[in-house]
Amino acid sequence: MADKRKRRRPDPDSDSDSDTRPFKHLLKPDTTILSSLTTLAASTAASSSKTLTLSDLRLSAACREVSDLPPSAVQSAIESLAVSLARSILSGQGFSFTVPSRSSANQLYVPELDRIVLKDKTSIRPYSSVSTVRKTTITTRILHLIHQLCLKNIHVTKRDLFYTDVKLFQDQTQSDAVLDDVSCILGCTRSSLNVVAAEKGVVVGRLIFSDNGDMIDCTKMGMGGKAIPPNIDRVGDMKSDALFILLVEKDAAYMRLAEDRFYNRFPCIIVTAKGQPDVATRLFLRKMKMELKLPVLALVDSDPYGLKILSVYGCGSKNMSYDSANLTTPDIKWLGIRPSDLDKYKIPEQCRLPMTEQDIKTGKDLLEEDFVKKNPGWVEELNLMVKSKQKAEIQALSSFGFQYLSEVYLPLKLQQRDWL
Amino acid sequence: MADKRKRRRPDPDSDSDSDTRPFKHLLKPDTTILSSLTTLAASTAASSSKTLTLSDLRLSAACREVSDLPPSAVQSAIESLAVSLARSILSGQGFSFTVPSRSSANQLYVPELDRIVLKDKTSIRPYSSVSTVRKTTITTRILHLIHQLCLKNIHVTKRDLFYTDVKLFQDQTQSDAVLDDVSCILGCTRSSLNVVAAEKGVVVGRLIFSDNGDMIDCTKMGMGGKAIPPNIDRVGDMKSDALFILLVEKDAAYMRLAEDRFYNRFPCIIVTAKGQPDVATRLFLRKMKMELKLPVLALVDSDPYGLKILSVYGCGSKNMSYDSANLTTPDIKWLGIRPSDLDKYKIPEQCRLPMTEQDIKTGKDLLEEDFVKKNPGWVEELNLMVKSKQKAEIQALSSFGFQYLSEVYLPLKLQQRDWL
Numbered sequence: 001m002a003d004k005r006k007r008r009r010p011d012p013d014s015d016s017d018s019d020t021r022p023f024k025h026l027l028k029p030d031t032t033i034l035s036s037l038t039t040l041a042a043s044t045a046a047s048s049s050k051t052l053t054l055s056d057l058r059l060s061a062a063c064r065e066v067s068d069l070p071p072s073a074v075q076s077a078i079e080s081l082a083v084s085l086a087r088s089i090l091s092g093q094g095f096s097f098t099v100p101s102r103s104s105a106n107q108l109y110v111p112e113l114d115r116i117v118l119k120d121k122t123s124i125r126p127y128s129s130v131s132t133v134r135k136t137t138i139t140t141r142i143l144h145l146i147h148q149l150c151l152k153n154i155h156v157t158k159r160d161l162f163y164t165d166v167k168l169f170q171d172q173t174q175s176d177a178v179l180d181d182v183s184c185i186l187g188c189t190r191s192s193l194n195v196v197a198a199e200k201g202v203v204v205g206r207l208i209f210s211d212n213g214d215m216i217d218c219t220k221m222g223m224g225g226k227a228i229p230p231n232i233d234r235v236g237d238m239k240s241d242a243l244f245i246l247l248v249e250k251d252a253a254y255m256r257l258a259e260d261r262f263y264n265r266f267p268c269i270i271v272t273a274k275g276q277p278d279v280a281t282r283l284f285l286r287k288m289k290m291e292l293k294l295p296v297l298a299l300v301d302s303d304p305y306g307l308k309i310l311s312v313y314g315c316g317s318k319n320m321s322y323d324s325a326n327l328t329t330p331d332i333k334w335l336g337i338r339p340s341d342l343d344k345y346k347i348p349e350q351c352r353l354p355m356t357e358q359d360i361k362t363g364k365d366l367l368e369e370d371f372v373k374k375n376p377g378w379v380e381e382l383n384l385m386v387k388s389k390q391k392a393e394i395q396a397l398s399s400f401g402f403q404y405l406s407e408v409y410l411p412l413k414l415q416q417r418d419w420l
Numbered sequence: 421m422a423d424k425r426k427r428r429r430p431d432p433d434s435d436s437d438s439d440t441r442p443f444k445h446l447l448k449p450d451t452t453i454l455s456s457l458t459t460l461a462a463s464t465a466a467s468s469s470k471t472l473t474l475s476d477l478r479l480s481a482a483c484r485e486v487s488d489l490p491p492s493a494v495q496s497a498i499e500s501l502a503v504s505l506a507r508s509i510l511s512g513q514g515f516s517f518t519v520p521s522r523s524s525a526n527q528l529y530v531p532e533l534d535r536i537v538l539k540d541k542t543s544i545r546p547y548s549s550v551s552t553v554r555k556t557t558i559t560t561r562i563l564h565l566i567h568q569l570c571l572k573n574i575h576v577t578k579r580d581l582f583y584t585d586v587k588l589f590q591d592q593t594q595s596d597a598v599l600d601d602v603s604c605i606l607g608c609t610r611s612s613l614n615v616v617a618a619e620k621g622v623v624v625g626r627l628i629f630s631d632n633g634d635m636i637d638c639t640k641m642g643m644g645g646k647a648i649p650p651n652i653d654r655v656g657d658m659k660s661d662a663l664f665i666l667l668v669e670k671d672a673a674y675m676r677l678a679e680d681r682f683y684n685r686f687p688c689i690i691v692t693a694k695g696q697p698d699v700a701t702r703l704f705l706r707k708m709k710m711e712l713k714l715p716v717l718a719l720v721d722s723d724p725y726g727l728k729i730l731s732v733y734g735c736g737s738k739n740m741s742y743d744s745a746n747l748t749t750p751d752i753k754w755l756g757i758r759p760s761d762l763d764k765y766k767i768p769e770q771c772r773l774p775m776t777e778q779d780i781k782t783g784k785d786l787l788e789e790d791f792v793k794k795n796p797g798w799v800e801e802l803n804l805m806v807k808s809k810q811k812a813e814i815q816a817l818s819s820f821g822f823q824y825l826s827e828v829y830l831p832l833k834l835q836q837r838d839w840l
Contacts, residue, residue: 149822155643155679156822157672163818166770196675200620200694202647211642212679222631223575224649227622229642230675252577255616255650259575259632274620350586398583402569402576 021400022346024408026415030265033415037243037266040417044331045293052112053325063108064100064118065325068233069188071150077186078147096126097139100184100322107321109370114314115328116321118184138178139185141168146182149194155231158195180322189326191232191283201228201273201281202254205263206242207288209235218269223258228271232283238291241267245288246410247332248272249300249309253394253405260406266414269294277312279320279327285313286329296329297419299410302337303355303391304362307372307382310334315371333419334378336409339385342392345409351396355389377420441820442766444828446835450685453835457663457686460837464751465713472532473745483528484520484538485745488653489608491570497606498567516546517559520604520742527741529790534734535748536741538604558598559605561588566602569614575651578615600742609746611652611703621648621693621701622674625683626662627708629655638689643678648691652703658711661687665708666830667752668692669720669729673814673825680826686834689714697732699740699747705733706749716749717839719830722757723775723811724782727792727802730754735791753839754798756829759805762812765829771816775809797840 054063069077089095100106101121109116127136145164149156158179162172169175183190204225207218211226212234218226229235246268248254254272257263263270269288273281289296298313300306314332316324342352355363363386372378385391397405413419474483489497509515520526521541529536547556565584569576578599582592589595603610624645627638632654636646649655666688668674674692677683683690689708693701709716718733720726734752736744762772775783783806792798805811817825833839 154822155675156818157675157815159672159813159815160676160818160822163771163813163815164822166768166819199644199671211644214640214642216640216642220634220636221646222634222636222649223651223654224619224631224647226641227644227647229644231643231679234643251619252579255575255577256580259651348586351583393579393583395577395579395583398576398580399586402574402580402584 021404021408023412027408027411028415030411033411034243034266036417037414040295041243044295047331054110054113054117057110057112059110059117062120063110064120064184064187064322066183066187066189066192066323068326069186069192070233071153071192071194074186074188074192074194075147075150077188078143078150081143081185094126094128095136096124096128097136097181097185098122099125099139099181102180102184102322104318107318109315111370111374113325114330114371114374115324116316116318117324118322135178138168138174139181141165142175142178142182146193146195153194155194155196157197161195180320184322189323190279190320191326194231194233196230197279199228199230199280200278201271201284202226203228203269203271203284204254204258205246205269206240206267207269207292208237208239210237211235219263223255225254225258225270228280228284230280232280232287235284235287238288240269240288240292240294242269242292242294243267245269245271245285245292245294245296246335247285247296247298247313248394249298249306250275250394253299256403257406257410260403262406262410266411275309277309282313282327282329286327289329296332297335298332299335299394300337301391301393302339302342302385303393304359304366304382304385306337307334307366307378308362311366311369311371334381335413335419337392337394337396338420339381339388339390342388342390345397347392347396348399351399352390352392355385355391359391360386360389375420381420441824441828443832447828447831448835450831453831454663454686456837457834460715461663464715467751474530474533474537477530477532479530479537482540483530484540484604484607484742486603486607486609486612486743488746489606489612490653491573491612491614494606494608494612494614495567495570497608498563498570501563501605514546514548515556516544516548517556517601517605518542519545519559519601522600522604522742524738527738529735531790531794533745534750534791534794535744536736536738537744538742555598558588558594559601561585562595562598562602566613566615573614575614575616577617581615600740604742609743610699610740611746614651616650617699619648619650619700620698621691621704622646623648623689623691623704624674624678625666625689626660626687627689627712628657628659630657631655639683643675645674645678645690648700648704650700652700652707655704655707658708660689660708660712660714662689662712662714663687665689665691665705665712665714665716666755667705667716667718667733668814669718669726670695670814673719676823677826677830680823682826682830686831695729697729702733702747702749706747709749716752717755718752719755719814720757721811721813722759722762722805723813724779724786724802724805726757727754727786727798728782731786731789731791754801755833755839757812757814757816758840759801759808759810762808762810765817767812767816768819771819772810772812775805775811779811780806780809795840801840 106119106121108119125132125136162175202225204218204221211229251274257270298310316328366372526539526541528539545552545556582595622645631649671694677690718730736748786792
């Protein structure tokens, strides 16, 4: 670039290596950025060791969470339950299940844990009542099926489970709901029951792990990446020399970073659920965070759904709150695209989208949520979004060239430690 | 199983190895099934060598198809086009594009090829007309952007492309439509333009291939499998000792087969797009078929959409008919679940679903399609479906035990060479 005559006129789309792209000139050498990331990784690892639990807060009596159990433990739990039920029948006490309530009235956000958990309300599900006899039968049948799955140690989907007895279950929502009840009754996660969700996430970058006994090196997964396995209990032996985990909302941004092998310039693990987080990706992210003790930086759209997705990863969805400890990844940082980035990075007006009435309502609702309120920086950003009534997708950065995301925006964000 | 007292009462859900599962007793040793599959593979390889093309049919003048071109060739094609446009302007002929028509009136089903292709109708898109000036400008801009992509040899999504000039494109449907026009103008596939679709397919089994320079062994991809790369031009070096490719409609069935490592018992490659086929999976399947010359057996739901999905893989979707030669996989066999299987395999009544009015209409419409009509076996099955007004998902087989699909149904299908 010494020969100035070769310089072309500024062209935001030229995607060339000239310095005309906005803010490119602010970038320092990669070594500077890397040393800052090393500090972040070290401090995250140090703070990760003191993870709070319900019992630390002396809430374990009043609140309920489930934990991962091996198949043999689930099997024993079901057998013990069967024995106690038989005893109850023989002693004339009858046949009934005690089921923890999963209703929203029984849910509690615990700020210290930054998670939603279940309170201690339970209900009795007796076989001898006309109103509960069906549900009691379904519960018994699901317990029987889960026992078989754990015995053979195979994994099935909720849909498979439903089809084993359509006559009894009638509708998949019925077997699904009882499956969640069974998780709560046995005190174990749904994945411990060997019932798994369809996976749609992918991972690429500086991570080596075992999937069902095969060692996977995610730096050697090309551009497609490795599909995240549906059964987290067969995932193990995680090793990494990454400095952070980059959680990406969308497929297109993931693809850009994978093709550019962003993880080689800044050692990281790139993971995406391609939109709405699925259970398998949430479990996988949590496992990475827990085992590798790396900071998690999130790249989402600048709209209420971007923040909502971040919150599902971070503190769980309401309908699986009993499992929040195992599904959520604490301390996710909001890297971008943040509402304040729109002006800061001079995103052209035509690449911003007006928020719909529904968007604005969702944004305002989020401002009332505990997990947003506890982070003043997020509140500020969300207020700005709702006030400006503008949103933008990650792809809006393509207006400065296709590789602006991987070559300027993200490196600059990392350099400036610009996350909340 | 010698001790008969140990035999439990027949229980379709017991998932045990006893012989009580329907049709299990019909299964011959795997070696018998394997030798039958070897014959199938050999005959497929022999017939694959004589693939017909448009020019074999002397239709190349009247019909139009596009082909895969390397980035350098696309770049040259754009440069030649630019030069010819400049010449036209300088000679006083003005500035206009000649664009092949992609309308359904210009589409033709060629039975010999079993594909939809474009006829030779074109339209003129002059810059000097008020009605086409915008579209001409968009076409020029897209050509400019594609030229950049090919020069740098990077891949982007349609969404990225749209965001490079929102002011001009206004709406993504406009840049998407012109992108298809540009494919037709240059005579190359959309993937040659380095514009790729989001991938969602996965592959597992007896396949080794390179993805962006990394060698991938799909027998070592655990249960999650390998995500199919979005950019087929970086996929190569395919090697396999499989006897067939098993194309699976749904995620859950894929998962069952991956966990049971079905491909080790019957050497095969298992691939799924998790529902509606995406472009990346269609390209990948075709590439496997062409390079490995293996038979493709399809496992889809027994409903009109299952057959429709099969047809998209087999002979293309109407809105990308110009690209049908590169996107379609000829000679896919319909393995199951077929309407006749419902009675043959005694699928319980409660696991069958009634077809809706819309289902029945879709089924009747399919009976009018050329690609169905040319296969009498398919017509017969579809007639049976429409007459019985019953459909069933692959998962309905779970009513005989979770592993019935991988342990009885599929092996028996293969043994009986029961495909159409």
